[in-house]
Amino acid sequence: MAARRTESDRAHRDDVLSMLLDACDEHGAGLDDAQLLDELTGLVLAGYETTATTISWTLHLLAHHPAARDDLIADLDEGSGRLLKATIKESGRLRPAVYNAMRTAAHDAELGGRPVPRGPSGTGSARVGDARSRPGRTGPAPCTPVAPDPQGPSHLE
Numbered sequence: 833m834a835a836r837r838t839e840s841d842r843a844h845r846d847d848v849l850s851m852l853l854d855a856c857d858e859h860g861a862g863l864d865d866a867q868l869l870d871e872l873t874g875l876v877l878a879g880y881e882t883t884a885t886t887i888s889w890t891l892h893l894l895a896h897h898p899a900a901r902d903d904l905i906a907d908l909d910e911g912s913g914r915l916l917k918a919t920i921k922e923s924g925r926l927r928p929a930v931y932n933a934m935r936t937a938a939h940d941a942e943l944g945g946r947p948v949p950r951g952p953s954g955t956g957s958a959r960v961g962d963a964r965s966r967p968g969r970t971g972p973a974p975c976t977p978v979a980p981d982p983q984g985p986s987h988l989e
C-alpha cells in the first residue's frame with residue numbers, strides 16, 4: 833500500500849488498490865491505511881473467495897451430474913442464460929459459499945419459540961435452514977426449472 837501510494841503512474845492504473853487510493857468522501861478525505869486494509873480484506877474475503885468457491889462447487893456438481901451439464905451446455909448454445917442462472921442458484925443452495933452467518937441479538941428476543949438472549953447468538957446455516965423450511969421433505973427442493981417435480985430430488989443432488 834505504501835509503495836502504491838507513491839508510484840508515479842498511479843493515475844493511469846485501473847487496479848482496485850489504485851482506485852481505492854484515489855477514492856475520497858464528500859469532504860475530499862481519502863482512506864487511511866487501516867480503512868484501506870478493511871476494504872481490501874472485504875474484497876478478497878467477501879468478493880473473491882465467495883465467487884471462487886461458488887464457481888468451484890458449480891463445476892464439481894456439474895462434473896458429477898453429466899445430464900445437468902449437457903442440458904446447461906445445450907441451453908447456452910441456444911443463447912439462453914436461463915439454465916446458467918438456475919444452475920448457479922442451485923449450486924449456491926446446495927453448497928453455499930457462506931454456509932453460516934454469525935448473528936448478535938440487539939435485545940432479548942424469541943426465535944421459533946426459543947428464547948434468544950441479547951448478545952452474540954451463534955450461527956445460522958443457509959443449508960440447514962433451507963432443508964428445514966420445507967416440511968415433509970428429506971432434502972432440499974429444487975429451485976431450478978430443470979427438475980419438474982417439486983418433491984423430487986434436485987437435479988444436482
Ligand code: HEM
Nearest residue numbers: 874875878879880882883884886924928929930932933934
Ligand atoms: C457468489 C458470490 C457471493 C456470495 C455467495 C456472497 C454471499 C454473501 C452473504 C451470504 C452475505 C451476508 C453475510 C451475513 O449476513 O453475515 C454477504 C455479504 C456481503 N458481501 Fe457477498 N457474496 C458474494 C459475492 C460478493 C462480492 C463479489 C462482493 C464484493 C465485491 C461481496 C461483498 C459483500 C459485502 C461487502 C457484504 C457485507 C454487506 C453488509 O454490510 O451487510 N459479495 N455476501
